[in-house]
Every structure is written in C-alpha cells, then in structure tokens.
Amino acid sequence: MNATMTPNRVTIQEAAPVKKTAIDDVVLDCKVRKIHYGDFLAVRDSNVPIARKQITGFIGPSGCGKSTVLRSLNRMNDLIDVFRFDGQVTYHGKDIYARDVDPVVVRRYIGMVFQQPNPFSMSIFDNVAFGLKLNRFKGDTHEKVEKALRGAALWDEVKGKLKNSGLSLSGGQQQRLCIARAIATEPEVLLMDEPCSALDPIATRQVEELMLELKENFAVALVTHNMQQATRVADKTAFFGVDMSAGGRTGYLVEMGDTDQIFNHPREQLTRQYVAGEFS
C-alpha cells in the first residue's frame, strides 16, 4: 500500500538522506531508565529504538506509560513541572536530554500529532504554514503548504477554501490538517499519540493509509489502543505492561519486535495474553 494506489497524492520527497542498509536505521534511540512524575515512578527500564522508514507501534494497557514514553521523545513532558527523565534519547548521536540541548529546537525536528485534533483558530493555510513561519522558511510557502496538504491526503477537500478556519473542518479533516501541519516542516520523526481515537472508521482508515505513506519519508512512532491498527500499520511493535510489585503502577517494556512476531509468536506470556485479549 503506497502512493501507487492513490495516484492523486504526492508524497513528500526526501525528508532525509536514505541509507540503503538491511538492518534497521535507528534515528531515535530511546533508553529509559526511570521516568518519574514527582515521587511516582511511571516508567522504568524500557529501550525503544525508533527506526527510519518504519512505523513503531506502542501498545499496552491504559496507564502503562505509552504516552509518557512517547512524549519523552521530543521533550514535550518538560512542560510538566514534576516530570523527571532518567535515561537517554539519542538523536543523530546526541542525547536530547543533554544539558546543552534546547528542548524547543528538539521539538522542531521531532514533530507530534496529538490524540485530539488541535488545529489553531486560524485559516487552514495559516495552520499548515505555522511551522514554516516559525522556522523562518524563506522559500515558496504556498508550494510547501500544498505539498503538506497533499501529503496528508487533505488537499482535494480543502483546496478551494484555504482561507476558512481550521476549526470549520470535520474531526477527521482536522486531524489530517494537524498531520499536514506537523509534516510541513518535514521533521525526521513523527510522534503520534492515538491519532485516530477521535475519528470514525473511515477517517481512521484514511489516516492509517496516510501513515503508511508517511513512513516512506519519516520515522513514525504510533501509540494505539487498537490492536488491529497495530497489525495493519506497524512494522515494529513495543508492548508495555504494568508492574504492580513495587507498590505503584509502574510501566515497563515487556517486549519489542516485528509486529508479526509480537502478535503471532510472542516471547512473553504477558504479551500472549494481551494480544489475545485476555486482559486489558
């Protein structure tokens, strides 16, 4: 499933140089030792490498820390006062949690799509152009906006009304607008936290198709509660569990592997039970 099936879409070309290697080309190497909210140990010991040209799915029961780990990958959690991260997230050989790293800059390279569609209260065009302006983009903004909207499979629906408010779109269109906004600046990595949970099945399919196209150029990390979605789109799947032994509910990575392996031949008993729907 790719651009050839939907000829009217143009995928964004060449976000990053492509290495032709058989092994995974890890672009964001996340090694969590401990993540605290205040005194509460939310996540421990989880290594989740995010590879280029792949979708890495995060699954696991509610509260196991999927969002927490995902939001650690672009330092979104820094906005929460009590958040403390112990570990490393290596991006191009640099730990983004190093002292001299500016989290604001990190977020420009590692884009994020949220669970709830959250377009700005401005025109569709300005929504997509927002990141370009932010990065003082000097080239042809119109071209970039069109490219991003095509990339998000939204162009045909909005090309006649780019001046309308982004909030006037339907929920599914808003979410695709947010994806367009995130990919307009061509970040290398796209983090998506349950991007389809507010969408109907048709819009969900559209966004899924879109993710499959996006992975040609971006590394995508996707949190999902939907097992079918994980099997449909994820190349790699990371399964998180909850460990109650220490008193609190601490999330940790149970196992990670090819999606096919996780769902069909899980190594861990816990994974087997979870993917079979035996607990939640």
Added chain:
Amino acid sequence: MIPVASMVDDDAAMAAAVRAIPRLERQTFESRALKSGLLTTLTWAAALLAAVPLFSVLYMLVVEGGARIDLEALTALPPAGFEQGGGFGNAIVGTLLMVGIASAIAVPLGIVAAIYLSILGAHTRVARVSRFLAKVLTGLPSILAGVFAYAAVVLWMGSYSAIAGGVALGMLMLPTVVLTAEEAMKEVPQRMKDAAFGMGCTRSQVIWSVVLPTGLPGILTGVMLAVAGAAGESAPLLFTALFSNYYVSEMVEPTASLSILIYNFSAMPFDNQISLAWAASLVLVFMVLIINILARLIGQPKV
C-alpha cells in the same frame, strides 16, 4: 368463527385496560401548567418593568436631543449665558482625546498584566493578590479615581489637563481590561498551546502567535466595554480635566468633555443650554452604543 377484525379490537381493549393511554395534549388548567404560566407572566412583567426606564430615557433623548442635533451643535463651541445657537464640538473632541489617552494607558498595561495572570504566573502569589486587587478596583467609586489622578497628576503638573483626565479614566478601565483579557486568554484551549509547543514554539511565541490571536475577540470585547464605560464617566473628570469652552490646543490645560458639559448645561436656567445638554447626551449614548455594537461584532466567534 370470530372475525379477524374483532380479535384486533379485543387486543386493543386489552392493551388499554392494562395500561392507560397517556394524554399528551397540553392541559391548560392543570395546576402545574397554571403555575408555570403564572411564572412566565411574572418574569415577562419584570423584564418589561426593567426596560421601562431605559426606553423612556432613550425616548426622551431621541425626542429632545434629536431636535437639536445639527452640524452646528456637533462642531460649534458652547454658548455663553444668554447666547443662542452654539454646540459642543470641543466636548466631543475632548472626550475622544481623553478616552484615547486612557486606552493608550490601560490597554497595553492590562493585556500584559493579563498575560502574566493567565499564563506566565497564573498560580503565583503575585497573581492571586493582583487578581483580587483588580476585582476590588472594578468596584472602585469612579470619583476616587478622579481624586487619585488629581493628587498624582494635577497637583504634580500644576494644572487640570486632558492627561489627568485620561489617567483617571485609564485607572477605571484597567481592571476591566485585565480581568476580561485574562478570562479570554484562559479560554484558549490547552491543546492549542500544546500543539504550539509541540511545533517547537518558545513560551513567548506560544503567547504571541497562538494565545493572543485566539483570545483576541474576547480581549477586544473587554476593551470596548471598558472604553464605553469610560466615555460616559463624569465624576473622575471633575477633578482632573475640569472643563473648557474652547477646543483643546495643548495637553496641559483644562479640557472639555461631553459628560461634564451635560452636567453643567443641564443645571442652567437657559433653554438653549438645556437643549444642547439633551443633544450632547444623545451623542454620548450613541457613541457608547456604537462601541458596544462593535464589541459584540468583534466578540462573535468566527468559524
């Protein structure tokens, strides 16, 4: 043999016997309906009663003031004692000037303060104290703002002036601007701010490119309401701008205003002055009305 139709009838009778069919028609004379009707009538009456003073004032203004409004009234200088004709052009200019000065002080200061209260230091002690003080200030008798500006500006500059009047009005506008702007910016959804942070905005970029533009309609509504309130004030101007029979030519001299002109002329024993006071009132009300309508238009949510 029993005909089919009668079997159906039997079934219907059975059903009716088991469960009485509810009467859905409106029962006008049932006690519940009567009570509700009575209440509705009462609220109607109260609303009408409350509107009576407003409409009678408006009616008088239009009848009495409308008769006197012409180009002369809008542009000429106030007449002296037994003089005929004249107008209040200088008072219109003076009011606009002082409201302008007041806005120039209160709007930027108020919005910046609101940014602090709503975003930067929302939960700090400073914010709590100043929010409380702003609320207290909204209830400040307007004459005290005049007294303050008299002490702070008039005594210091040695003269009544448009500046002193503007400071007094600005002081009255400030709390309204601060509180409405804070509210407007607080209403900007957290997820919009998250989106902006996620794009790699610094805090000030989030404020400038997302929070302020999104909250702008609400902020402007507050500003307009504050302006409308200030335009109609007379008490704070008594001590600060005083009055003048001439067009304002410099900032540090007594300055005319519509509200003071109305106050002065309405107490005079001359018909000419009294009719001018009516006309000036109509102009003032009209100005406030326009500002209020603008506030409504701006405040409407855009989709």
